[in-house]
Amino acid sequence: MTAKNAPLIRLSGVGKNYGNIIALRDVSLETSAGEVTCVLGDNGAGKSTLIKVVAGLHRHDTGTYEVQGEQVAFNSPRDALDRGIATVYQDLAVVPLMPVWRNFFLGSEKRKGFGRMDVEFMRSTTHGEMAAMGIDLRDVNQPIGTLSGGERQCVAIARAVYFGAKALVLDEPTAALGVKQAGVVLRYIVQARERGLAVIFITHNPHHAYPVGDRFLILNRGQSLGYHTKDEITREELTALMAGGTELEELAHELDAAGSSAAADRLTKEAESLRLPED
Amino acid sequence: MTHAVTEPPVADPGPDERLARQSPLRRLLGRPELGALLGAVALFVFFAIIADAFLQTGSFSTVLYASSTFGIMAVGVSLLMIGGEFDLSAGVMVTSAALIAALTAYQFTLNVWAGVVISLVLTLALGMINGLLYNWTKLPSFIITLAMFFMLAGLNLGVTKALTGNVASDSVRDMDGFDTARAIFASDIDVLGFRLKITVFWWLLFVAIATWILLRTRIGNWIFAVGGSADSARAVGVPVARVKIGLFMGVAFCAWFSGMHLVFAFATIQSGEGVGNEFLYIICAVIGGCLLTGGYGSAIGAAIGAFIFGMTNKGIVYAEWNPDWFRFFLGAMLLIATVVNLIVRRRVERAS
Numbered sequence: 013m014t015a016k017n018a019p020l021i022r023l024s025g026v027g028k029n030y031g032n033i034i035a036l037r038d039v040s041l042e043t044s045a046g047e048v049t050c051v052l053g054d055n056g057a058g059k060s061t062l063i064k065v066v067a068g069l070h071r072h073d074t075g076t077y078e079v080q081g082e083q084v085a086f087n088s089p090r091d092a093l094d095r096g097i098a099t100v101y102q103d104l105a106v107v108p109l110m111p112v113w114r115n116f117f118l119g120s121e122k123r124k125g126f127g128r129m130d131v132e133f134m135r136s137t138t139h140g141e142m143a144a145m146g147i148d149l150r151d152v153n154q155p156i157g158t159l160s161g162g163e164r165q166c167v168a169i170a171r172a173v174y175f176g177a178k179a180l181v182l183d184e185p186t187a188a189l190g191v192k193q194a195g196v197v198l199r200y201i202v203q204a205r206e207r208g209l210a211v212i213f214i215t216h217n218p219h220h221a222y223p224v225g226d227r228f229l230i231l232n233r234g235q236s237l238g239y240h241t242k243d244e245i246t247r248e249e250l251t252a253l254m255a256g257g258t259e260l261e262e263l264a265h266e267l268d269a270a271g272s273s274a275a276a277d278r279l280t281k282e283a284e285s286l287r288l289p290e291d
Numbered sequence: 292m293t294h295a296v297t298e299p300p301v302a303d304p305g306p307d308e309r310l311a312r313q314s315p316l317r318r319l320l321g322r323p324e325l326g327a328l329l330g331a332v333a334l335f336v337f338f339a340i341i342a343d344a345f346l347q348t349g350s351f352s353t354v355l356y357a358s359s360t361f362g363i364m365a366v367g368v369s370l371l372m373i374g375g376e377f378d379l380s381a382g383v384m385v386t387s388a389a390l391i392a393a394l395t396a397y398q399f400t401l402n403v404w405a406g407v408v409i410s411l412v413l414t415l416a417l418g419m420i421n422g423l424l425y426n427w428t429k430l431p432s433f434i435i436t437l438a439m440f441f442m443l444a445g446l447n448l449g450v451t452k453a454l455t456g457n458v459a460s461d462s463v464r465d466m467d468g469f470d471t472a473r474a475i476f477a478s479d480i481d482v483l484g485f486r487l488k489i490t491v492f493w494w495l496l497f498v499a500i501a502t503w504i505l506l507r508t509r510i511g512n513w514i515f516a517v518g519g520s521a522d523s524a525r526a527v528g529v530p531v532a533r534v535k536i537g538l539f540m541g542v543a544f545c546a547w548f549s550g551m552h553l554v555f556a557f558a559t560i561q562s563g564e565g566v567g568n569e570f571l572y573i574i575c576a577v578i579g580g581c582l583l584t585g586g587y588g589s590a591i592g593a594a595i596g597a598f599i600f601g602m603t604n605k606g607i608v609y610a611e612w613n614p615d616w617f618r619f620f621l622g623a624m625l626l627i628a629t630v631v632n633l634i635v636r637r638r639v640e641r642a643s
Contacts, residue, residue, distance in 0.1 A: 067526075069526075088528075089525070089526055101523075106520075106523060107519035107523050107524065107586065108519065110515050110519055114512055117512070118512060118516050118527050119516075119529045121509040123509060127509060127510070128508060129509055131507065
């Protein structure tokens with residue numbers, strides 16, 4: 013957390029509009045090698061827009077985006093990949109009908125003369141890389157759609173790591189997963205950090221973010237609600253920021269007005285216990 | 292190699308012991324061609340029993356010839372379908388390619404080879420237009436190529452009538468280069484007592500090349516990817532637009548080749564031909580295991596589909612049935628093939 017020579021990724025005051033809709037306004041974030049930066053927010057908070065900017069799918073309209081201290085404006089995901097920034101999407105990670113090894117090398121196929129692919133190399137490498145990450149595949153020829161959701165995310169992550177990603181952007185990798193599967197993916201995130209990667213982990217679940225994260229950016233309605241390092245914030249405060257203590261309080265008032273005072277009392281107490289010290 | 296947080300289980304080199312549970316039969320069932328292969332064997336036996344003429348060498352080369360003329364187009368169409376798109380203009384594009392070659396050579400009194408080359412360039416351009424329109428408009432390829440289908444059908448008739456005053460092109464039989472071109476595109480070759488049309492060999496060559504491209508090259512990987520999930524492919528850096536344009540041009544190339552066969556087999560071209568054939572090519576590809584939704588299929592399967600098509604087409608004649616039944620059989624086979632494909636896809640995607 014003390015890496016003072018230019019961070020791998022630094023966004024300063026970044027904004028993005030879609031027509032007259034302001035999807036993202038004045039968001040700053042930085043992440044360095046061996047660090048996990050968590051981006052938290054409810055649906056519609058601007059998480060997706062933020063990672064699309066980082067991944068090169070969209071260009072930011074305002075602010076600056078620096079990679080290792082150099083200003084960039086990507087035209088395509090390929091540009092971002094060339095800079096070592098790999099993005100793993102929740103639903104776009106893989107092509108379900110294709111075998112695992114074809115997915116693993118998709119877009120970066122290993123070739124030997126005459127445009128032929130080195131199939132043996134790709135098969136064995138896929139098996140080896142997955143094993144190194146703790147997933148023992150039965151058969152790299154099986155369609156990747158037959159793997160579990162967690163395993164598919166892991167293939168996508170292992171692929172990014174193998175192809176020399178310096179920074180890994182993970183879009184809600186745990187959102188559609190059960191508790192155990194999510195654990196598998198979280199363990200990978202820690203492994204990627206241990207390998208010296210910078211990780212940007214997007215999630216709406218503070219319980220997934222807190223154990224693995226070093227920095228936390230909380231988004232709400234396209235704006236930053238807070239940017240904290242782990243020693244500045246507790247899990248409870250993070251949860252409170254996410255859940256929105258004030259919103260719970262409002263909900264309590266509404267329920268009270270509607271006559272359900274018992275429920276309102278409970279919510280008021282909860283909201284009080286969640287309220288944050290002003291910072 | 293890695294400092295793992297949790298110690299991964301030791302990877303056992305060599306085949307995994309859990310794979311023993313998958314029987315060879317089950318593995319075979321996972322192949323896209325299997326349904327078509329079983330169907331082809333069944334049809335072959337069926338016609339061999341009920342039609343005495345079916346197994347004679349002469350009639351069998353006729354079956355192979357019919358299979359090859361549709362099979363050559365099915366190569367391009369199946370690759371395009373694996374890439375997730377349709378080309379409804381493929382049928383009339385064959386006629387267009389043939390007319391371009393025949394009309395330019397005749398009208399400008401050129402060597403027919405000049406017509407062949409002009410036709411290649413213009414037909415590839417047609418395929419490219421299909422691809423570019425698809426990429427620019429983002430409309431379904433069904434609509435784009437349907438429009439192209441009608442425009443080409445109209446142009447074929449209109450231009451031919453304007454130039455010749457007739458619905459057919461003038462004969463190019465006596466023009467320079469006809470004999471050499473015929474040797475390449477429409478000659479007969481004797482092999483082991485069989486007298487086969489040269490298109491049969493071209494067909495096998497194209498299938499082999501397409502299969503190699505699909506299974507062993509980077510382009511093949513990309514074709515499966517853009518058909519299976521274009522967004523995922525784009526996200527990992529596959530040039531989706533260029534792959535799709537290339538696939539439309541692949542169909543155009545096959546249309547050009549088929550057109551040249553028509554020119555040098557018959558010397559005059561009927562400008563109204565080709566309408567409806569596009570569905571037959573799609574049927575060949577679907578019977579051969581290509582999914583209508585893309586991302587799955589094989590060129591070999593499409594070849595088997597074309598062979599089934601050829602056997603049914605000619606077998607009904609040799610069995611001395613009313614040929615009207617042919618379309619019924621074709622429809623029934625399409626239905627069966629699609630249901631089999633559906634089951635395959637469900638099985639593959641079961642866990643997702």
